[in-house]
Amino acid sequence: MLIQLNQKQSKLKDELLEYFEGLITPALKAELNNPEHFEGGGPEFKNAMRTMGEDGWIGLSWKKELGGKELSPMEQYIFVETVMRTGFPFPFLTTESVGPMIAEHGSEWAKDEIATKILQGKLIFGIGYSEPNSGTDLASLQTKAIKESDGYLINGQKMWTSLANFSDYIWLAARTDFEAKNHKGISMFIVPTDDPGFSMSAINTLGDVRTNATFYDNILVPESHLVGELNQGWSLITSQLNLERLALVNHGPVEQLYKDVLKTAQSTKIDNNQYLSDLSWVKHNFAQVHSGIEALKLICWKQTWIMESDQLNMAEASVAKVYGSEFFIEAYRLLMEVMGELSILKNDSDLTILNARLERMYRTASILTFGGGTNEVQRDIIAMAGLLMPRTR
Amino acid sequence: MDFSEKSHQTEIRDSLNKILSEHCSQELLKEYDANFKHDESLLSLLSANGFLGLGLNEKYGGSGEDLYDLGILFERLGYHAAPLSLSGCLVDVAQTIQKFGNEESCKEILGSIIAGEIYTSAILEPSNQDPENPMTAAKIENDQLIISGTKYLSEIS
Numbered sequence: 001m002l003i004q005l006n007q008k009q010s011k012l013k014d015e016l017l018e019y020f021e022g023l024i025t026p027a028l029k030a031e032l033n034n035p036e037h038f039e040g041g042g043p044e045f046k047n048a049m050r051t052m053g054e055d056g057w058i059g060l061s062w063k064k065e066l067g068g069k070e071l072s073p074m075e076q077y078i079f080v081e082t083v084m085r086t087g088f089p090f091p092f093l094t095t096e097s098v099g100p101m102i103a104e105h106g107s108e109w110a111k112d113e114i115a116t117k118i119l120q121g122k123l124i125f126g127i128g129y130s131e132p133n134s135g136t137d138l139a140s141l142q143t144k145a146i147k148e149s150d151g152y153l154i155n156g157q158k159m160w161t162s163l164a165n166f167s168d169y170i171w172l173a174a175r176t177d178f179e180a181k182n183h184k185g186i187s188m189f190i191v192p193t194d195d196p197g198f199s200m201s202a203i204n205t206l207g208d209v210r211t212n213a214t215f216y217d218n219i220l221v222p223e224s225h226l227v228g229e230l231n232q233g234w235s236l237i238t239s240q241l242n243l244e245r246l247a248l249v250n251h252g253p254v255e256q257l258y259k260d261v262l263k264t265a266q267s268t269k270i271d272n273n274q275y276l277s278d279l280s281w282v283k284h285n286f287a288q289v290h291s292g293i294e295a296l297k298l299i300c301w302k303q304t305w306i307m308e309s310d311q312l313n314m315a316e317a318s319v320a321k322v323y324g325s326e327f328f329i330e331a332y333r334l335l336m337e338v339m340g341e342l343s344i345l346k347n348d349s350d351l352t353i354l355n356a357r358l359e360r361m362y363r364t365a366s367i368l369t370f371g372g373g374t375n376e377v378q379r380d381i382i383a384m385a386g387l388l389m390p391r392t393r
Numbered sequence: 394m395d396f397s398e399k400s401h402q403t404e405i406r407d408s409l410n411k412i413l414s415e416h417c418s419q420e421l422l423k424e425y426d427a428n429f430k431h432d433e434s435l436l437s438l439l440s441a442n443g444f445l446g447l448g449l450n451e452k453y454g455g456s457g458e459d460l461y462d463l464g465i466l467f468e469r470l471g472y473h474a475a476p477l478s479l480s481g482c483l484v485d486v487a488q489t490i491q492k493f494g495n496e497e498s499c500k501e502i503l504g505s506i507i508a509g510e511i512y513t514s515a516i517l518e519p520s521n522q523d524p525e526n527p528m529t530a531a532k533i534e535n536d537q538l539i540i541s542g543t544k545y546l547s548e549i550s
Contacts, residue, residue, distance in 0.1 A: 001461060002395045074394055302396045 003301065009078055016057070016082040023048055024086050032089065033347065035208050040089040040124070041166030048088065053121030057083075058095055066103055066111065067119045073307040077300065081252035087357070091163065092250070094118055094125040097243035098171045101236055102190070102227060109224035110190060114169070126164035127244075128172035128191070128214060129237065131157060136377055138173075139183035139234065143216060145174035151222040152176070154191060161214040162371075164200050167193055170214065171240070177231045186233040190225045191216065207364030241373060242317035246304075248372050249324025251297045254331050257361065258289050260354055261335045276338070285334040292327045299323060315386025318378035325368035325375065332362040405447070405465050412438060413473035425476035431549055432476040439466075440509035445483065449491060453503040458491070481548035482506060485514035515544035 005013065028044040031037045037045065052058055061076035062068025069075075076096070083090045095118060103115040117123045134141040143156025154174055161170065170191045177185030191198070197219040200212045228236050265277040265286075276282055299320045303312060336343040336358050347356035369375050383389040416435055425432055439445055448463030449455025456462065463483065470477060487506050490498055506512060516524050529542025 001398060004394070006394070301394060305394050305396050 009074060012075060013078050013082060016079060020083060020086045023051060024088060038089065039163065040091060049121035053119060058121055059119035062103065062119055066115050073304045077304045080247065081250050084250055084252040085256040091124050092247045093127060093244055096247040097240050098125045100243060101240050105228040105236060107224040110227060114190060123169065124163060124167045126161045126167035126170045128158040128161055128170040130159045132159055136374055141173055141175060143174045145176050145187060145189060148220065151220050152189065152226065154189065154216045154219040154221060156216050158214045160211050162211040164193065164212040164214050165210065169193060173233055173237055180231065183234040185231055187230050188227040188233040188236045189221055190227060191219060191221060195219045207360060207367060209364055209367060238314065242312040242314055244372050245317040245321035246300065246312060248368055249296065249300065249320050251293055251300055254328055255293050257357060258293060258335065261338060262286060265338055282338050285338050289331045289334050292331055296324050296327055315382050318381040321372060322375045322378045328365040328368065332358060332365055336362060402462060402465060405462060406469060409466065409469040412442065413469055413475055417473040417475050422474055422476065435475060435477050436509050445509065446507040449487060449503055449507065453499055454507045478549055481513040482511050486512040511549060513548045515547045517544060517546045519543060519545050
């Protein structure tokens with residue numbers, strides 16, 4: 001057992017930190033402070049994505065034929081960790097979960113036109129799984145794709161299609177066999193958002209986060225937009241979700257915020273003789289956050305290491321997701337307790353500390369406990385696939 | 394990065410599982426639980442099979458200074474609810490002596506721990522919250538160390 005980054009990996013991390021200092025310009029920072037753009041999608045965000053693509057960072061572990069560098073999943077993890085530390089809203093669902101599925105299972109067109117452009121930072125995907133009557137019980141989804149002579153005709157409605165407001169395509173699950181039982185009749189499609197049959201309405205949710213309801217009205221996509229085999233979409237969904245669940249809990253952002261709060265506490269004098277960080281209860285809070293981050297890092301690193309030789313395991317990905325998402329909430333709460341009342345101010349106040357990151361991250365952290373599959377379902381998966389207990393539903 | 398276990402570590406776990414699942418029967422656990430006793434027979438069994446030398450240098454009769462190996466022992470003792478508390482002896486005492494003790498005490502003390510002799514640590518004192526400032530005193534008098542004071546909550550002393 002050897003649990004540490006090797007020399008090359010540590011060097012990569014340093015190199016990336018330096019790189020992002022140059023990439024995150026004041027103009028980009030200003031754009032990301034605008035609530036309309038803080039999840040991405042603005043012109044500066046798009047520029048930065050393309051630059052990262054051109055500089056070869058997005059696909060470190062991807063195959064050379066698609067434009068990648070064929071390094072290990074660990075290098076890929078380090079890249080995502082470092083870009084997320086900067087606060088840049090990196091579209092990791094596109095690059096880390098949907099992208100790899102298209103690269104592996106897509107048609108020739110999808111590999112050439114979609115996967116390569118994801119690596120170039122030119123495409124963003126939204127994910128179309130949940131529906132008004134189908135969320136946790138995803139296999140009951142009703143959006144239809146009917147085979148026509150020149151492709152598939154798609155009709156239906158999706159919920160919680162996050163980022164759809166600036167996505168180029170939707171990674172869409174649709175029913176293609178109406179006789180087969182639930183999950184056996186589902187296929188995956190790449191659906192362009194510039195089709196006239198595509199529309200959406202915004203759903204504004206907690207933490208100033210926007211998500212969407214999306215509508216698909218007689219959208220005809222060619223055969224090449226089908227990913228994987230017909231009616232075999234379920235395994236693509238579960239594989240994508242495993243990758244998503246791991247990517248959601250990357251330890252970069254929480255560790256960066258912890259370091260920044262620690263530094264602030266170490267330089268905040270509370271009287272002539274001591275700093276905020278000298279108080280025993282403050283030390284306790286830091287120690288709790290620190291040990292939680294170490295555990296999260298081990299979970300993520302182990303999963304990433306497994307990906308070097310094998311598929312991500314379903315129960316383990318759910319373990320990472322449950323632990324990480326619930327830890328984030330507790331960690332941000334403990335750090336806010338240290339910084340006191342100023343940490344609850346939003347970023348439109350002159351008195352904010354650390355760019356109001358604590359306040360925002362604390363409010364958005366709850367989303368991860370149900371985004372990517374509710375933690376109750378994750379616990380069912382862990383019980384069933386990890387502990388081999390009987391299926392509960 | 395490599396999260397895989399070395400083959401000898403899997404072997405340690407397997408053989409501990411075998412010994413402990415045979416030894417720690419429900420009847421035995423009930424008996425020890427009711428009498429709040431320490432399982433001497435298990436201690437000899439672990440000693441005879443070399444498990445008390447995990448994490449200790451070969452030159453003192455141990456099986457190497459890998460703390461992961463020692464961790465497997467505690468993991469398995471806990472798993473089988475073995476009526477034997479060894480962390481005071483194998484961690485507090487043995488690991489501290491190995492790190493700070495002179496050659497003579499290493500040889501003598503680590504050797505006897507591996508052979509199945511129990512040592513324990515005495516750290517806590519009544520009415521003293523600060524282990525860095527013990528009230529127990531040690532004085533050298535006529536080439537002898539004279540210790541006086543009160544300790545409590547010493548494991549299996």
